[in-house]
Amino acid sequence: MRKYNQEVQELLDLLKNTNPRSIESKKIGRAAFLTEAAKIKQAVSDKAISRHKGWNNKTSWFSRTIRKETSPMYTALISAILTIVLALGGTGVTVAAAQNSNSNDFLYPVKLFSEDMRLRLTADPSAELQLQADYLIRRTTELYQIVTDGESVPPQLMTRIQEQVTTMLQQAFQSTDPDANLVMEQIQAQVQLQLQLMQQLNGNQENALLLQTRTRLEEQSRLMEAALSDPLMNREQLQQQLQQQIQQQTQQQTQQQLQEQQQINQPQNTGTPQWEPTGTMGQQNQDGGSGIMTPAPPNSFESGGGSNTSIGNGGHQP
Amino acid sequence: MKLFEEQKLLYRAKEMDMEALAMIYDSLSPELFNYSMKLTGNVQVSEDCVADTFTRFLKALGQKQGPRNYLRAYLYRMAHNWIVDYYRRELTVFEMLDEHISANPASQPDHLLDTEAAQQKIRSTLWKLTEDQRQVVSLRFLEQWEFHEIAVSMNKSVGAVKALLHRGMEQLKGMLQEEAEVNNEKI
Numbered sequence: 001m002r003k004y005n006q007e008v009q010e011l012l013d014l015l016k017n018t019n020p021r022s023i024e025s026k027k028i029g030r031a032a033f034l035t036e037a038a039k040i041k042q043a044v045s046d047k048a049i050s051r052h053k054g055w056n057n058k059t060s061w062f063s064r065t066i067r068k069e070t071s072p073m074y075t076a077l078i079s080a081i082l083t084i085v086l087a088l089g090g091t092g093v094t095v096a097a098a099q100n101s102n103s104n105d106f107l108y109p110v111k112l113f114s115e116d117m118r119l120r121l122t123a124d125p126s127a128e129l130q131l132q133a134d135y136l137i138r139r140t141t142e143l144y145q146i147v148t149d150g151e152s153v154p155p156q157l158m159t160r161i162q163e164q165v166t167t168m169l170q171q172a173f174q175s176t177d178p179d180a181n182l183v184m185e186q187i188q189a190q191v192q193l194q195l196q197l198m199q200q201l202n203g204n205q206e207n208a209l210l211l212q213t214r215t216r217l218e219e220q221s222r223l224m225e226a227a228l229s230d231p232l233m234n235r236e237q238l239q240q241q242l243q244q245q246i247q248q249q250t251q252q253q254t255q256q257q258l259q260e261q262q263q264i265n266q267p268q269n270t271g272t273p274q275w276e277p278t279g280t281m282g283q284q285n286q287d288g289g290s291g292i293m294t295p296a297p298p299n300s301f302e303s304g305g306g307s308n309t310s311i312g313n314g315g316h317q318p
Numbered sequence: 319m320k321l322f323e324e325q326k327l328l329y330r331a332k333e334m335d336m337e338a339l340a341m342i343y344d345s346l347s348p349e350l351f352n353y354s355m356k357l358t359g360n361v362q363v364s365e366d367c368v369a370d371t372f373t374r375f376l377k378a379l380g381q382k383q384g385p386r387n388y389l390r391a392y393l394y395r396m397a398h399n400w401i402v403d404y405y406r407r408e409l410t411v412f413e414m415l416d417e418h419i420s421a422n423p424a425s426q427p428d429h430l431l432d433t434e435a436a437q438q439k440i441r442s443t444l445w446k447l448t449e450d451q452r453q454v455v456s457l458r459f460l461e462q463w464e465f466h467e468i469a470v471s472m473n474k475s476v477g478a479v480k481a482l483l484h485r486g487m488e489q490l491k492g493m494l495q496e497e498a499e500v501n502n503e504k505i
């Protein structure tokens with residue numbers, strides 16, 4: 001391929017010798033573009049204003065048709081209709097408002113819920129994958145907002161990113177659609193951006209969930225790289241590796257919850273710390289040693305865990 | 319423009335943020351102009367191509383449409399389609415190129431004429447490829463895009479892009495060899 005590439009490329013290189021655009025033409029083009037943009041912006045804004053202008057005059061027919069004495073049935077019917085409209089309309093407004101919320105906002109769970117609902121209503125697997133890819137971009141934007149504002153990372157964002165990337169990879173690995181690789185490239189691009197942003201966060205905020213998410217994304221990024229560099233790579237093998245990662249993640253989360261539960265329960269029992277380890281510090285988990293460790297008595301802490309590169313709470317002192 | 323910066327700008331452009339739109343124009347219009355110049359060799363056609371591409375982009379934004387993620391790839395695709403449509407609509411590429419070359423031969427030095435003739439030769443050969451092959455070869459060798467960028471721009475897989483490039487380059491080489499042989503026979 002190199003032989004003819006070089007030959008033809010030399011000829012193609014000739015086309016690169018073009019005169020750059022004149023500054024004058026660029027100025028004229030830019031001005032025309034911005035004028036057109038301003039017109040379109042104005043047109044969009046005008047429509048919004050005209051929708052509300054004089055609405056009470058346009059609906060005056062309504063006041064003329066209402067009778068002065070209304071029947072009880074009529075009142076009940078109107079009330080029922082109003083209740084339904086307000087309930088549904090109110091929900092719609094809330095969901096619409098939630099779409100612009102950031103991960104630290106009150107309405108953020110509504111945004112996530114609406115995304116879940118939309119995904120459930122999407123029947124076509126490739127459309128669902130594309131929708132997931134769009135939602136992953138939203139997560140990157142939310143993360144960027146947190147970095148820019150210097151806010152703390154909400155756990156739900158980290159959890160959501162982990163869940164989304166894992167689900168998308170599962171779907172991409174299972175998919176026989178030739179465009180699945182294209183979507184995987186989009187996921188890879190987003191994951192790389194998210195990792196970059198998380199590195200910026202890391203200087204100020206060290207927490208287990210953030211570290212866990214970073215490690216998980218790095219592992220998944222490597223899997224994607226392998227899949228993209230070799231399209232013939234066995235997808236079953238990739239799925240198995242991903243499945244192992246998911247199992248490790250589930251174990252870590254369960255153990256983390258147990259640990260938190262123990263920490264909550266301890267003061268209520270005796271008032272002094274009582275260590276009842278469910279495992280031995282320094283021993284690796286059944287999942288191959290990359291999972292977290294269970295709590296152990298403080299006096300045995302230094303003796304173990306030296307070679308363990310675990311993430312999550314297990315890697316830190318209790 | 320980095321991908322994330324591009325996405326942030328696109329997000330703002332969708333809200334018709336004038337500053338973002340100006341930044342998009344400033345950063346991408348020279349690239350699109352050069353791309354059009356490489357394929358057409360005509361300044362006026364390239365100016366029209368840039369203007370129409372950005373106007374279509376604005377209209378798409380006004381209708382709440384337009385690119386989802388990849389702005390640069392979207393604009394290149396639109397520009398490329400515009401050039402293809404233009405040649406289909408107006409006149410054949412060979413007529414166009416001949417007019418351009420023979421516009422004023424006496425006023426140009428010989429070496430410039432040679433360069434333009436060579437440019438015309440490769441351009442007209444390039445236009446004999448299929449649309450997809452031409453786009454892949456142009457983006458890869460004239461614009462130095464990565465395979466995954468081309469794949470996104472053309473909505474194809476990386477494997478398909480590589481296959482198109484391979485076939486395109488094979489055909490280009492074959493056509494250029496044929497032409498050289500015909501010229502030798504004439505001499």
